[in-house]
Amino acid sequence: MAQNSNKGSAVYDSSFDAHSPKQLTLMSDLSHALENQELELYYQPKVKVSDGSISGAEALVRWNHPKHGLLGPDQFIPLMERTRLIQGLTLWVIQEGFSQCAEWHRTGLDIILSINLSAKDLNNPELPDLISGIKGATGINPAWITLEITESSIMTDPDAAMGIIRRIHDMGFQFSIDDYGTGYSSLSYLKSLPLKELKIDRSFVSDILRDESDAVIVNATINLAHNLGLEVTAEGVEDQATLELLKEEGCDLAQGFHLGRPMPQSEFNQWCSENR
Ligand code: C2E
Ligand code: CA
Ligand code: CA
Ligand code: CA
Numbered sequence: 001m002a003q004n005s006n007k008g009s010a011v012y013d014s015s016f017d018a019h020s021p022k023q024l025t026l027m028s029d030l031s032h033a034l035e036n037q038e039l040e041l042y043y044q045p046k047v048k049v050s051d052g053s054i055s056g057a058e059a060l061v062r063w064n065h066p067k068h069g070l071l072g073p074d075q076f077i078p079l080m081e082r083t084r085l086i087q088g089l090t091l092w093v094i095q096e097g098f099s100q101c102a103e104w105h106r107t108g109l110d111i112i113l114s115i116n117l118s119a120k121d122l123n124n125p126e127l128p129d130l131i132s133g134i135k136g137a138t139g140i141n142p143a144w145i146t147l148e149i150t151e152s153s154i155m156t157d158p159d160a161a162m163g164i165i166r167r168i169h170d171m172g173f174q175f176s177i178d179d180y181g182t183g184y185s186s187l188s189y190l191k192s193l194p195l196k197e198l199k200i201d202r203s204f205v206s207d208i209l210r211d212e213s214d215a216v217i218v219n220a221t222i223n224l225a226h227n228l229g230l231e232v233t234a235e236g237v238e239d240q241a242t243l244e245l246l247k248e249e250g251c252d253l254a255q256g257f258h259l260g261r262p263m264p265q266s267e268f269n270q271w272c273s274e275n276r
Helices: 022-033 085-106 127-138 151-155 158-170 188-192 212-227 240-248 265-275
Strands: 004-006 009-011 039-048 054-065 069-071 112-116 145-150 174-180 197-200 231-234
Touching: 022 054, 039 085, 039 112, 039 265, 054 085, 054 265, 085 112, 085 127, 085 145, 112 174, 127 158, 145 151, 145 158, 151 158, 151 174, 158 174, 197 212, 212 231
Parallel strands: 054 112, 112 145, 145 174, 174 197, 197 231
Antiparallel strands: 004 009, 039 054, 054 069
């Protein structure tokens, strides 16, 4: 499978079908992927809408598969989420992400790292202690880390999820609602969760210049978040005109291909030194 190059960063081939009979072998490959060091974190910049300066990065996992080439998370995370493998992946991402973030801060790069959690993580009562251990080992300041959760991942078992989120938040870590607007949940959890941020899903953001109802939803979400004292990030910003409109709407942060693609760590560091 070919690795394309786009603006210097590797792009994976989305034609690989995780639902084909191949998925069974993929599943067994996955259990070895971690030990064989085939997983890699890419980092996508998150910038302030007001002045374009970097504020953070999101860690997005990639799998350098020995046979299939570079695989994106949509091609293996859903498979992992059906088993406990996802918990091993999450811990690896946290270990790797915390180390990298500590390194950035040691070299004077003051950025916040966002890490994705999945539904099974929010049902794992051992997660807070595991995170606490990795925090101690890496010397990370929890204020540098935001954990992204989705509406649907909370709703699997809201009471259990809430307890785990509270314990992690009590250590000083921040929480964000990812893909906001795509879940089925009510708004009541918004006030009961210790949140810092809402991330408006790409499906609402990408068309705000052409689709009036998307523009209305984005505007309402920004106001709702601000009235609740939360920051708002728009995902999937692909052009300057969209960024300008988000600026008029008072959106705080933006992420998207127009600002920067997910990049391997060395390329991300290079990007930061050019965009500071
Ligand atoms: P997500 O958390 O919503 O991450 C944003 C996705 O949107 C990423 O896809 C990113 O590459 C893509 N994206 C960013 N800007 C743009 C843009 O301007 N246009 C378009 N079309 N796409 C954009 P990616 O890396 O393929 O990740 C897909 C999903 O996989 C993520 O969605 C997240 O749910 C999951 N994922 C990624 N890494 C991890 C991880 O370490 N752990 C867990 N549990 N899930 C992960
Ligand atoms: Ca995310
Ligand atoms: Ca998202
Ligand atoms: Ca998504």
